[in-house]
Amino acid sequence: MSTTVNVVMGKKSVKPKPSRARLRRNRLIGWLFISPWIIGFLAFALYPFIASLFYSFTNYNILSPPQWIGGQNYQQMIKDPLFWQSLYNTLYYTVVFVPISTVIAIAIALLLNMKIKGLAIYRTLFYLPSVVPLVASSILWVWLFNPSFGFIDAFLRAIGLPAPGWLYSDAWVKPSLVLMSLWGIGQPIVIYLAGLQGVPNDLYEAAVLEGANTWQRVWYVTIPMISPVILFNVILGLIGSFQYFTQAYVMTQGGPDNSSLFFALYLYQQAFQCLHLGYASAMAWLLFVLILVATLFVFRSSARWVYYGGEQ
């Protein structure tokens, strides 16, 4: 009796093998569902990506067919002072913004992770700038930075401090843009906050029992535990900084005296104002390589400072 039941149950537990036709149909349906993304990727990402590599070796102005000129665009970059200026501006912004934004975002996330009254309001306030459209916030900051009418300089003058020219001074324009970007770091703050909430409490309890003070708990428990999140945010920050464009386009157009001419802005000017699409493609490929190298460098270095659970 039991054998029979087992046999019957065994038969029931084995799924019937789907027919080939059904498999083919399922596969087709799968491809159909995914096809909008695949078509979009092929037409609007992969093809332009490969085409831009070809164009980077040509002289191309949209109207005439591209002319093959070999590596001249890349050679011209070396001789182009604005290319170097834009590269310097971009590296300056990246080197200043990424570390500062990381430290400040972690610090704010730590504060927002405390159990205090009105926490939801504080979290909302810090995230709020991230939902303001970039163009709108840029225009707001143009006003705030105005040396004649702006709030910041009025305040500095009122307390007897020197008032910089901000966006109108070639020495101050990049720090101004970094300052403005720091205002909008709500997104990494939220990611750090999520990371902080994943740190097990028993680690802190153990640290307290061992006599660790607050700073030691942060440095020896919190930071290692959220280091994968830091890696994630640093890489995103690096990529975003290398592609910095909108704020400079809206607020300064690269001025004064090209002090805020960032790589992506110069690339845009070359492509769509000067119609040097070959040269702009070459710049785009160089930017791609730069981002790739910087990201690989951070990834490689992460073995030394990123802690994944279970490691010694």
Place this chain on the structure above:
Amino acid sequence: MGNWKRGFAVVSSAIIMTSGLLASSAFAAAPTVRRDAPVVHLTYWNMWSGIWTQVVQKMVDEFNKTHPTIQVTMTSVPSANGEQKLLTAIAAGDAPDVFTEWNPYIAAFAQQHALMNLSTFMTGKYAGLKHWFYPVAAKWGEYKGSMYAMPWTMNSFLLYYNKTFMKQAGLNPNNPPRTLAQLWADQAKEWKITKDGVVQQIGYYPAGNFEQLMPMFGATPGDFFNGKKYTMTSPKAMSIMNFFAKFKKYPYTQVNAFEKGLTGAAGGSEDPFELGKAGFIVNGMWEMPTIQQFNPKLQYGVVPIPVNPGGYYNTTWVNGNYNEIPTGSKHPQQAFEFIAWLSGYQNAAWAARAYPTGGWIPNSAVITKQPAYQKFLKQAPLRKKFVDVMLSVHDAITPVTPVDMFYEQKLANAQDYVLEGKKTPYQALLHLQQVANQQLQQTK
């Protein structure tokens, strides 16, 4: 600074506009066309927006009404990337039949074979068209001896002066400056800068006025371009830039911030003169209606731009809007008929009624002389001064080259370098000459 230049094409008065729109309903003339004639549909792109779209749409409607066999559909493309859209459309084989463009792109487009040569259409009833325009207006539209863009609406530039400021500074408002030396002396008395260095009022600041000052120093396009290369270190160019260098005594950053900060501060006006914050400004006729709109109590006058010894008084630098037929237009002959009609050729009485609806200066003296346009000038006598200077043989334009847009951007930088005191006039002009010639070389 200098961004206003792009705006000239669309800036004009709501007041003129309103009255003009009302008047435009009287344009119509009865068409006489066979009912079975085939209809050609033209696509027309321009970069006007807001109420100016309505002004131009009225003109297009009028053309459609009087030309039943040619029907024009107008589209406003965003001015921020209109040129890019045009070139992309040409490359894609879907070019509009007509495109309205401002002057600095014409030679570049012609050189890239993006435009049709309009001279080939100027036969038969259009044979006289080339000589119909103000000569200086026609020059902007020409490249290598052929016309590629037809003049439509023009801009001339004069000196506006604030009478109240002159009185306050102990100057005679009935004796505005006639020489640049006098302008320099008069304007110096009108600046207000706080002890913290914050600019509160400007006398005159020449940023972006290099080109407008060309005739005032007796300069012609030939002084800056010899037909093959830019020659920006020429004596005339140096004289203009030396005048700029005098203004480096004023705090560049603060002046820049002051002017930019005014943008929108008074509900849309971005002009320190309109807002009663500047004593003198070089500007076009569109400034008058905007003053009426934003600051109607402003006491001001308008005179020709003061001159340096050897310069030409009662003259102007000229620019404007031009109509083009892009390469790939499906109906170029009808497109030409449309733009010739818009230009007022053999149609001057209509143009004389229509142009005032946009507050426009005509492209031809024939239109200016029409009773309807004379009536428009008499409504505000200062307008006549802007039109009169169009007749001078010494009127100037910027050298027309395929890198004109690039040149103008770099010229603006050069002016800023000198005003800021970062470069001497010679250094700034030499650098401009080098980069412009380098760019010219690259376009060959």
